[in-house]
Amino acid sequence: MGFELRFTDKEITAWGGMGLMKRMLDHLHFDEALQKSGLPQPGSNRGYRPEQLITQFMLSVWCGANRFEHGEVTRHDPVLGRLFGFARMANFKAVMRLFRKFTQATNEHVFGNLYRWFFTQIAVDGLTLDLDSTVMTRYGSQEGAVRGYNPTKPGRPSHHPLMAFVADTRMIANCWLRPGNTQSAHNVRAFLDNTLDRLGRKRVALLRADSGFSDQVFLQDLEQKKLSHVIALRLNQPLQRALVEASGWWMLDDGIDLVSITYQAPSWSQPRRVVGIRQHIDKRVNPKGKTLSLWASDPQWGRYRFAALVTDLTLPAAEIWRLYRGRADCENRIKELKYDFAADSFCLQDFWATEASLNVALLAYNFMSLFSPGGAARECLGAWQKRYPTHLNHLTL
Numbered sequence: 233m234g235f236e237l238r239f240t241d242k243e244i245t246a247w248g249g250m251g252l253m254k255r256m257l258d259h260l261h262f263d264e265a266l267q268k269s270g271l272p273q274p275g276s277n278r279g280y281r282p283e284q285l286i287t288q289f290m291l292s293v294w295c296g297a298n299r300f301e302h303g304e305v306t307r308h309d310p311v312l313g314r315l316f317g318f319a320r321m322a323n324f325k326a327v328m329r330l331f332r333k334f335t336q337a338t339n340e341h342v343f344g345n346l347y348r349w350f351f352t353q354i355a356v357d358g359l360t361l362d363l364d365s366t367v368m369t370r371y372g373s374q375e376g377a378v379r380g381y382n383p384t385k386p387g388r389p390s391h392h393p394l395m396a397f398v399a400d401t402r403m404i405a406n407c408w409l410r411p412g413n414t415q416s417a418h419n420v421r422a423f424l425d426n427t428l429d430r431l432g433r434k435r436v437a438l439l440r441a442d443s444g445f446s447d448q449v450f451l452q453d454l455e456q457k458k459l460s461h462v463i464a465l466r467l468n469q470p471l472q473r474a475l476v477e478a479s480g481w482w483m484l485d486d487g488i489d490l491v492s493i494t495y496q497a498p499s500w501s502q503p504r505r506v507v508g509i510r511q512h513i514d515k516r517v518n519p520k521g522k523t524l525s526l527w528a529s530d531p532q533w534g535r536y537r538f539a540a541l542v543t544d545l546t547l548p549a550a551e552i553w554r555l556y557r558g559r560a561d562c563e564n565r566i567k568e569l570k571y572d573f574a575a576d577s578f579c580l581q582d583f584w585a586t587e588a589s590l591n592v593a594l595l596a597y598n599f600m601s602l603f604s605p606g607g608a609a610r611e612c613l614g615a616w617q618k619r620y621p622t623h624l625n626h627l628t629l
Contacts, residue, residue: 245311247295254315256603260353263287269345272333280322285330288322289589290596298574300324331580334588340426343591347406347430350598358437360399361427362562363445365392365416368576375583380413393590394420396427397562399440402601404565404594406430409587416444421453438462440559446542448499455544462556465506465540470498472524475508475538487515490549495542507549510536573597 257263263283271282291312292303303324306312313321334342368391369384370377377389390412396405406427410418428436436459443464454461465471474495481491489510496503511519513535521537528534541556569575573596578589 243311245309247306247309247312250291250294250312251315253294253599253603257287257599265346265349269342269349270338271342272330272338280326282330284318285322285327286592287316288318289327289592290599291316292324293573293593293596294600298577300328300578303327328580328585331585331588332582334584336584339584339587339591342588344426344430346595348432350595351405351430351432351434353602354401354403354434356400357435359401359431359434360438360440360558361405361436362397362399362559363394363420363424363439363441364397364562364566365394365410365444366566366570367392367412368570368579370412370579372579372581374579374581374586376409376411376586377579378412380411382412391586392416394418394423395562395566396423397565398431399558399561402561402565403598404569407587407591407594409583409590416442417447417450420445420450424453438555440556442559448497448501451504451542452501460543460545462541462543462545462552462559464556465497465542467522467524467538467540468497469526471495471506471540472526472538474506475510475540476524476527476533478508481508481510484550484553487512487519490553492549504542505544507541507543507552509539509541509553512536569594569597573600 266283266286271286273282274280288306289303292306295306295312297303297305301324307321307323313319367380367382367384369382370389370391373389374391376391379387379389380392382388382390392410392412392414394408394410394416396407397403398405406423408419408423408426424439439454439459439461441461441463443466446463446465451461451463467475474493475491478491478493480493481489484490491508493506493508494503495506509521511521513519519537521539524533524536524538541552543552545552545555547555573593575590575593575597578586578593580586580589
């Protein structure tokens with residue numbers, strides 16, 4: 233069977249799927265949202281529009297860039313420039329100069345506006361909000377990059393951003409960059425207030441967080457806000473004793489037992505409902521939880537791995553546990569952000585410039601999540617098939 237080879241003088245691109253993304257951005261009036269967000273303006277009439285620089289940076293991320301310099305690949309693709317209506321594509325240094333204009337106040341104003349606008353495009357309400365933090369290792373002397381907890385690169389300087397995820401839509405609701413030696417729950421009350429503001433009129437039906445956010449002040453704040461929550465607890469000695477002394481353990485599955493107790497930690501101002509979970513190491517494959525340090529050598533209790541959840545919900549203990557297990561998916565979001573969207577790679581010397589570039593990368597991730605079957609893209613683009621979650625050049629009509 234023969235093949236006929238032909239040549240064409242038409243310009244082609246490996247990222248033709250970006251035309252679909254451009255149509256979605258136009259449908260959502262993204263450029264207008266950027267114009268109203270308060271982006272820093274150029275100091276010269278010959279400077280690039282900041283709206284173009286933001287869009288061009290997101291375009292580079294979608295095409296696989298993991299360094300600012302990689303923006304030159306998409307810059308020299310004339311088809312992409314024409315698809316996005318750019319008369320001329322900016323050098324990657326112009327994008328970096330834009331980010332260097334961001335200050336703390338600018339970040340709050342611009343990204344507050346953009347996140348609020350973005351979530352008005354989402355029809356889902358009654359959201360499940362997950363709080364988590366991650367470590368972003370740095371290899372220089374950038375502002376805020378200091379030595380702290382770093383499990384993958386001990387001793388290396390890092391940043392320790394605090395993030396909020398919308399589990400229902402697999403999106404990011406907020407992100408604050410923080411120095412590497414910051415504790416997980418540091419300033420979390422202000423962060424939650426800021427996140428709720430960025431969600432606009434969206435109602436948060438459930439908040440989940442790990443044991444780093446289980447202090448008394450934060451729990452009290454959630455109760456004052458009447459925000460339903462399920463939060464893991466640290467297995468300190470008073471809680472260990474309460475779990476061992478608890479009566480009413482019942483078997484949910486082979487090797488998994490649950491109990492619901494009323495418990496008041498020494499630092500708490502009032503008792504709260506706690507759901508205890510224990511998994512037998514001989515009956516479960518890779519049991520989750522921790523060994524109780526006070527009973528590590530005990531022939532009975534030492535064979536279990538324990539966990540504990542504090543909640544204000546009145547659901548059965550099994551449902552509380554299942555609800556919290558869904559929180560593990562935010563770890564997948566963090567991996568996607570780092571490995572597919574290079575969220576930890578776009579780092580500048582200035583702290584607030586780095587936070588700005590990080591937030592734009594997160595918005596790029598949100599748009600990719602929006603560009604999915606059942607999302608707004610289906611309404612404006614028609615039916616299509618998604619083959620790979622990272623780059624639009626793998627999408628086909």
